[in-house]
Amino acid sequence: MSDHDVTTSSLSLSRRDVLRAAAIGASLAAAAAPLAASANRQAGAAAAEPAAAVSADCSNLPLVGGPEFPIGIFWPPPPFETNRDRYQEIKDAGFTFVVTGNYLFDEFITDYALTQADQAGLQVLVADDPGVKAVTRLFTINDDRTVPNSITIADARTHIQRALGRYSRHVSFAGFNLFDEPFPVNYPTLGKATQIVRELGPTALPYSNLLPGQGPDYDTYVGEYVKQTKPPLISFDRYPLLADGSDDLNYFQNWVQIRKAGLTANLPTWVYIQTLAYNNHRSPTKEELLWQINVSLAYGAKGIQYFTYWTPDPARGEGFQPALITIDGQRTPRYDFSQEINTSWLPQVGRQLKPLVSELVVHANETHLPPATTPFTPDAYLRSVTGGAVILGRFASPDSAQADTRWLLVANRSHKQSTTVQLRTEARKVRRADRFDPGTNSYVELRDPSRIPVTVGPGAATLLRLRGGSDA
Structure with a gap:
């Protein structure tokens, strides 16, 4: 497989790291100063104890609960294309939720995107709120003040509460994308952030997405993620359509291991499907889009997400070719393919399979x-x-x-x-x-x-x- 993944011997960066790098840098720079100051104020103060573990019941959470099968997009329209027509276009293609990104990395454009989603009837997982992103990515949540670059649990709660206050007035707000493709070193902080979201926003989804991989170490990677973060679901991404016309056969092994982990932990499993060509990967036909979906459904998927919706710009590297929407906003045949699948097959069969x-x-x-x-x-x-x-x-x-x-x-x-x-x-x-x-x-x-x-x-x-x- 050309993607870096979690194999029997290593953890490496994947193509999603390229997409998120610029957004992380900008959003964390905005949040770093006040967070650091807040952390310094807490030095020497009495340590706040973590609250008791939150119930694993997910029936009240957006996207996870309810009968509707979740169909999401990653990489929505950029800020200058964030408007009512574009979000209605997403809805018209049969999608039910959006994971923010593509330069939507401050609270103002995120709030505006949520307004467009309100009008279109979409739900949104906020990925790049500066405060939440800093809590999960820039700092370690730890009440031990000797730990470098740490933030107390109390300060982490403050910043997550502020973000909840900013967005919860929107009917479209579904929760936070706390971390995309974490490494095991991130689990303790991610677990604390997940728990805080569940405590302060019990109807907000604390979502994260895992790296792909296979082999014994991958079982450990996923198992420790479940144990340490207590997530409401297990999501992963793997893109099996290779440029030479072949398919990545380890795609199935990845699904075997994810399915087992989900059943063991009694958690729903979600997956991303490949919508575009990029380094060593081909552009999918309608049949290949449908195939990825149906293989995933057969393996028990309770949510399908598309990578990507809008085409990433060339400066991000990895040779991204047109996805459902081109860089300049034109629909590609894959938009029409997805619209057909998402309106005539996936939501109907998904509703049947979701509770099973x-x-x-x-x-x-x-x-x-x-x-x-x-x-x-x-x-x-x-x-x-x-x-x-x-x-x-x-x-x-x-x-x-x-x-x-x-x-x-x-x-x-x-x-x-x-x-x-x-x-x-x-x-x-x-x-x-x-x-x-x-x-x-x-x-x-x-x-x-x-x-x-x-x-x-x-x-x-x-x-x-x-x-x-x-x-x-």
Whole structure:
């Protein structure tokens, strides 16, 4: 993989660090002086003890709770294009929330962006508030005054409270993007900041996004993140479409490990998908956008985010090519592709899958399995899967009233060609089978639940509901 990631032996900077470097420098410079002065005033004062751990219940949080499936963008319009029409354009493409960035790095332009989001009906995760950014990125939150560049818990609370006061009047305010791609050294401070947000703004989402990676060290990286920060969700980014036309097969291993971590911690998992070409990565087709989404859904994703929406300017390096919107504000075909996916498929199937629990993910009819993936074997629900290569994600409801029901997402393993499979079910477990119709948001009963033919286009998927009986 050309992206730097967390492997079995290293942690490195990724392409997102290039995008955020300038914004961090500007926003932290604005906040550094008052924060440093505040920290000095606290020297020698009685140390403030951290409050008790906040409940892991996320049902009241924006984007995580509720039935709507979150579909977000990273890198929104820059300040001079932050207006009502541009935010309505985002909404019209089927997106539900925005992660700020692209030079929206002071409280004034951020407040103005939230006003545009209010009018468009979007939600916003604020990434670059100077005070919050300084607390999480410039300083270490620590009441030990001998720690260099530290800020007390009390001062950190003050700055986060000020930010909450600035933005919470907006109906669009969903929370803070506290840290993008943290390293383990950042976890103690990130954990304190996450806890403070949960205490002071219990309906604000304290969001962070993890580095990609694979291998034993990656399990440790993610596990320690969960343990030390107690996040409301696990989000990561990895971009599998390479410039030579191949796909990064470790994309699947990354998902295997993220899925396991999410299930272990009982946390929803989110992912970023690739929308543009950049160094050693190709520009995706509509089928490749859809494929990334459906692979992620099969692996249990509860939120999809697009990297990027607006195209980063050339001065940022990494050879970024047009995303959904060009640097000068023109729509590309990927805007139209995303609009179609985000209005006709993803929100509908996402609503079905969001409340469910991922039970298994297997690859069927694949000659050479990607690393760490699991091949299909007959089980209590499926006797056989014949035909083309597909990924099967099976889901259960936490509602005991639906204990005899399972949902099966059949995702095409290929983003280049259609495929057909035949599923043979176990009669004792499957007495009725329905196919989800996103056009009507309803299920259509299939004639023969024992033999289910499925044909899916390149990158596409089909959602089935398998129901048993009282004696199943």
